[in-house]
Amino acid sequence: MMMAHRAEPLSQELEPTAGSGSLTICVVEDHDEAYHAWKKAGFQNKILVHFDAHIDFAWIAPTPEALLEKPSLSEMMSTLQRTPFWRLSEKTEEERTHLGNYIHQAIRANIVREFVWVYPDDPDLTNQTRAVRSTLEAIAAAAPGLFRLIQASDAGYFEGRIYGRRLLAIPYSAYQAYVPQEEVLLDIDLDFFIIQSLYSRHYPYADVRTPCFWLSPAEFVSYLHASGLRYKFVTLAYSVEEGYTPLRLKFLGMELAKRLLRSLSEDEECRFEALRDLFRLSTRKDPESEVRRLEELIEVHPNDAALRFNLAMLLLEGNDIPGAAAQYRKAIEADPTYRTRYNHAGPALLNVGLRRAAQASYERMKQLDPHNPYYRLFELGTLISEKAWARAILLGRELLKDGVDHPVVRGRLAESCLHLRRYHEAWDALGPEPSGSADTAWYQARYLWLKARVAEALNRREDALACYHKLIRHGEHSPSLHRALARLYLRKRNFFKARRHLAKAMRLAILGRVLRWWRPKATWDSKTS
Amino acid sequence: MGFKDLLVRSVPKASERYERAPHVKWRFLEGRAVLIDTNEGLFMHLNDVASCIWQGLDGQKSVDQIISDLDNAFDAPAHRLRKDLLRFLRRLSLMELIRRVESSRES
Structure with missing residues (x-):
């Protein structure tokens, strides 16, 4: 959304x-x-x-077409030397802007x-x-x-x-x-x-x-x-x-x-200051007076979604669930954009690896908005980590039915189907490739891995090859990726490519540890540095 | 496809026709063909003879016709040109940069 x-x-x-x-x-x-x-x-x-x-x-990185449009071979070569060329994409640069x-x-x-x-x-x-x-x-x-x-x-x-x-x-x-x-x-x-x-x-x-x-x-x-x-x-x-x-x-x-x-009017100053005060360490010590202050402001500005949403969150922290739910409902009535996947700290906490804190955040928000299907995403992740594949499939389908068409849902549903060897269902669940952005790059890579594995299981070699090659263009270089390519080329009896990918897999496996510690160093031109 | 097919496939025949694979983007630059294998992320530029061969791989000309074009363009013994061409085609085929035009499409 x-x-x-x-x-x-x-x-x-x-x-x-x-x-x-x-x-x-x-x-x-x-x-x-x-x-x-x-x-x-x-x-x-x-x-x-x-x-x-x-x-x-x-x-x-340039597209192949953009690279071929260079006026001279030397310019083409210098572009190649300067850019991570393996990240080739069929998408135009505009489409890859994030x-x-x-x-x-x-x-x-x-x-x-x-x-x-x-x-x-x-x-x-x-x-x-x-x-x-x-x-x-x-x-x-x-x-x-x-x-x-x-x-x-x-x-x-x-x-x-x-x-x-x-x-x-x-x-x-x-x-x-x-x-x-x-x-x-x-x-x-x-x-x-x-x-x-x-x-x-x-x-x-x-x-x-x-x-x-x-x-x-x-x-x-x-x-x-x-x-x-x-x-x-x-x-x-x-x-x-x-x-x-x-x-x-x-x-x-x-x-x-x-x-x-x-310059702001006195009333606006007062409102914004009240909202900003909620994020001061000194005022956090006295939430009750903050609640009173917000309630007074809401009496004057009943349609201010920011005031109501922040009041709902304050009441939630104080465990006043009915009061928080009422304020939350009014806030999303005034501004529906407050009912997003990101209206609490859970997703960001998950991204920084604080799983227990994320779970607490999801549980709290469910008390306010039990019908928000986005809050069940966390539940889906838990089922996957517990390897409860059948229950994960049921929940994934339910979420898709409720309109949560997020790459994470599709990916987890396909993963569960794959583990239960329901390959056709996994193929259908994956659907079209998610579009690219800075933060969906991980999902895209995960999607391609899953799709390639499902395609291999369904004996769709060309689809599997296309997915593995796309992963290479996304910058993936792992021994398992090249091993998979070698396996597929062996089945296709293209020994030339099979041998090449096997050699790459071995090289990466051996050098992987060394490369992990090696990073290219930038240099500074000036002696002042 | 058996082992025999693999051997036969790897040695192009005189009557066969080849075309460039769709995932290979290319153009002529400074008289030479520049190729990008978008599957593998490989970039290569060919020499004069290889560029001439690459140009002929349009799915219309047979291997024999390409040899005769080369013979007209380069001052080299015909047997040498044939040997080089077959070796080059085999390599391109193994790298999946070209593909053989199927017999149904030939007719």
Whole structure:
């Protein structure tokens, strides 16, 4: 289920005051929608100032067609040397744009001439600087011809060149010193306000159990105005769906958009402050007064979904289930986007490996909304881990019937069928290949593995081969993958390929341990580093 | 398919016709064929003779016709050209970069 906030200029919704001029603000759910908004607005050669706890920069390998279009053999060869070529895909680059690589696309499309990543300030400057440095070095090591690191300083300032264009990584407290003269594209991810340490064990997420602000939107906006940064186009990304910003903080997008456009009324200040106070460690000690405060505000603003949803969560923490359920119902009546798979911390807790905490979160939410089929996803995972295949099949089918057509459900249903040797059912359950994104890459790989195994069991050799080859293009290189290919080519009596894949499998098995410890190292050009 | 079929398949016959596999993307660049095997993620560029052979693998020409084209284009003994061509076709076939045109399609 996608959130309702697509790339729509909020300036139409929020009347700009005299001070805001012709400022356009796009509030988007997935950050890659910012790229489409810039493209639609026709920006070229701009400086992008990106306030985010994540750099959002990953490489996109060329398609075979794009590679063949190169004007000379030498250019083709140099592209090959610089990119992870085995990640070939039939999909176009546009189709492969996701929230992890849209800035790469924007630079390639000449929308962005200079990329300034402003990362959060952290009291432990040494560790924060080390985390940023290793992020940049990982990018540089992946494509040394395309990204050169030039300068690093102990104060956390980094400079590099992507496709010959400038990249700066600056801590939040220092960006005022690097404000350019010209108008920039301003891009803000809301997780910037709640993810402070880029080296913490929760990273790339915030502390999902107790998220708190290290910077308030009011401080951010006043510092922005004081910096003299000139901007006319702002993109704000929620990143709720991927779990980076908890849904309880969804109000933050509206608060920031309003603050950028104009100063808030007293009533709005009061409402946003009450909501933000819920995430302060000091106010967490007295939940009862917070409940009273929210109830008073709801009396004045009965249709405010953010107030009602946060009140529901507070009451739930205090074990007032009927009260929480009533508030939750009213919240989703006012804004149905509060009834998503990500409206609690469970999925993010699972992603960071805190299974017991995730289970508690799912159980709590089930008390509020027992009919939400997405909450049964966790149950399905538990049945799989307990190897209760038959029950998992029943539940998987039930979920599909209830409209939860998620790749995880299909994958787990097929896996259960495969274990019970119900191959035809497994084949049907897998359905079409899930579309690609940064966070579905794992599902896609899992899907291809399952499909290949089912195809082999059904003696559909060509389908199995196609799936294994796709896995290679996804960057999978494991001994078991090459062993499977060798097995299939042996059955096809193509001894040439069988021998080749068997040799690859053996090489990977032997060198696997060594390669695990070996990583290409990026180099810095300047002696100042 | 038995072991005999495998041996026969690996040595192309003069009357057989071959075509390029659909998963191979290619183009001519600077007078030479550049190939990308999208299944395996392999990139290769061929020399002049191999490029000439690759161009002839359109599913229309027989192996004999390709040899006669080569004979016209290159100053080399015919037996040498035949030997090189058959070895090259065998290798391409084993790498699944080309496939034999079936007899039903021939007629």
